[in-house]
Amino acid sequence: MRVVPVCALALLAPVLAATQAMANGPAIDYGPRPAFLIDQLPDGELKTKLQSCEGQTPMKTDFSIGHRGAPLLFPEHTVESNRAAARMGAGILECDVTFTQDLELVCRHAQNDLHTTTNILLTDLADTCVTPFTAASGDTPAGAECRTSEITLEQFRTLTPKMDSADRTATTAEAYQGGIADWRTNLFTDGATLMTHAESIALFASLGAKFTPELKTPSVEMPFNGFSQEDYAQKLVDEFKAAGVPASDVWLQSFNLEDVQYWIEAEPEFGAQAVYLVDHYNLDGFDPQDATTWPMPLSDYAEMGINYIAPPTWVLVATENGEIVPSTWANQANDAGLNIITWTLERSGQLTDGGGWYFQTIADVTTNGGAYYQLLDVLAQDVGVEGVFSDWPATVTYYANCLGL
Numbered sequence: 001m002r003v004v005p006v007c008a009l010a011l012l013a014p015v016l017a018a019t020q021a022m023a024n025g026p027a028i029d030y031g032p033r034p035a036f037l038i039d040q041l042p043d044g045e046l047k048t049k050l051q052s053c054e055g056q057t058p059m060k061t062d063f064s065i066g067h068r069g070a071p072l073l074f075p076e077h078t079v080e081s082n083r084a085a086a087r088m089g090a091g092i093l094e095c096d097v098t099f100t101q102d103l104e105l106v107c108r109h110a111q112n113d114l115h116t117t118t119n120i121l122l123t124d125l126a127d128t129c130v131t132p133f134t135a136a137s138g139d140t141p142a143g144a145e146c147r148t149s150e151i152t153l154e155q156f157r158t159l160t161p162k163m164d165s166a167d168r169t170a171t172t173a174e175a176y177q178g179g180i181a182d183w184r185t186n187l188f189t190d191g192a193t194l195m196t197h198a199e200s201i202a203l204f205a206s207l208g209a210k211f212t213p214e215l216k217t218p219s220v221e222m223p224f225n226g227f228s229q230e231d232y233a234q235k236l237v238d239e240f241k242a243a244g245v246p247a248s249d250v251w252l253q254s255f256n257l258e259d260v261q262y263w264i265e266a267e268p269e270f271g272a273q274a275v276y277l278v279d280h281y282n283l284d285g286f287d288p289q290d291a292t293t294w295p296m297p298l299s300d301y302a303e304m305g306i307n308y309i310a311p312p313t314w315v316l317v318a319t320e321n322g323e324i325v326p327s328t329w330a331n332q333a334n335d336a337g338l339n340i341i342t343w344t345l346e347r348s349g350q351l352t353d354g355g356g357w358y359f360q361t362i363a364d365v366t367t368n369g370g371a372y373y374q375l376l377d378v379l380a381q382d383v384g385v386e387g388v389f390s391d392w393p394a395t396v397t398y399y400a401n402c403l404g405l
Contacts, residue, residue, distance in 0.1 A: 025208025028058035028089040034398035041370035053402035062091035063400035067389035075161040077107040079193040086207035089397030093209045095200040098216045104153040105197035112219040114146035116166045118159040121173040133173045141168035161192045183349035201243045214253040264305045275308040288315045288329035299336040310341040314361045324378045343389035
């Protein structure tokens with residue numbers, strides 16, 4: 001195995017370890033959104049309970065996980081997005097990890113998302129894009145593809161982050177920067193700052209938060225410049241070791257089962273909390289109520305040594321007599337002794353027409369914003385999830401504090 005040096009990070013270890021040990025994090029503030037959603041709940045036990053907690057002192061909780069920070073309103077994977085998430089009480093923060101041409105780890109949702117998450121198309125680095133900007137024409141939408149693997153870390157640092165969006169009707173690169181969903185905003189983009197993975201470790205520690213990095217599937221063929229998939233998975237762990245972060249504060253994630261198995265074998269302390277982001281919901285015919293449509297029994301994952309598993313929210317729930325209930329998938333995951341984490345709340349906009357992809361198995365009971373809390377209540381109380389990713393962590397933090405999670 002190729003060894004990737006992290007000597008520079010080692011110099012930061014004492015500082016980061018001390019910072020993490022002492023940091024209490026920022027003051028927590030729910031803001032108005034939780035109450036806004038609770039007001040939309042039908043009268044009943046859940047609404048009464050949640051309303052009774054209004055005015056309580058907000059507290060940080062590991063049940064609330066910042067999904068790329070707080071990208072409902074802030075550019076994802078930026079310093080500002082994660083500070084916002086921490087200020088909403090997210091006890092765990094996420095850096096999706098990919099790599100640059102010079103093999104430095106950076107926070108991006110995908111290796112090939114620079115054309116939608118930064119201003120690269122408006123800079124000289126547009127020449128590095130594997131697919132240059134192409135204007136919309138007739139039925140053909142505008143498009144581009146720009147990768148971190150085509151630029152160095154120094155070049156990456158020159159980019160300006162923006163809300164993840166693209167105007168597919170655009171005829172110019174400038175117009176292509178638009179397309180922000182109507183429930184999001186660009187009001188908090190000024191001065192937003194990109195991060196390396198190492199910088200995210202230092203930031204999250206200073207905010208008193210724990211860590212859940214996701215090793216993203218490369219867009220390039222591996223090995224890349226001599227950098228193998230195993231090197232990639234190991235370098236992620238090595239950066240935590242160099243920073244003095246205990247394995248108990250880290251939940252490594254990957255959609256690649258081989259990555260999770262590698263961590264379990266090569267780094268058992270970190271592997272004990274490695275999270276397999278199951279992707280078999282993408283299979284044709286997958287039905288969370290029908291085990292014959294799954295690639296294997298969920299107990300097989302536990303037999304591999306996997307302790308944490310993470311599907312999207314809709315896989316864990318169904319409806320029965322007009323009520324949200326745990327799905328067969330959720331019940332079997334619990335029977336297998338798997339810890340469940342789920343994603344992603346507050347990623348669907350307004351819930352007036354079924355809620356879209358994240359609510360697809362409960363669309364018949366999703367009619368307004370109160371469904372966020374109805375879903376969350378079933379996930380917490382009936383499914384028993386360990387944590388919930390959210391694009392606006394205050395929603396989850398409020399619930400967790402109110403219910404004592």
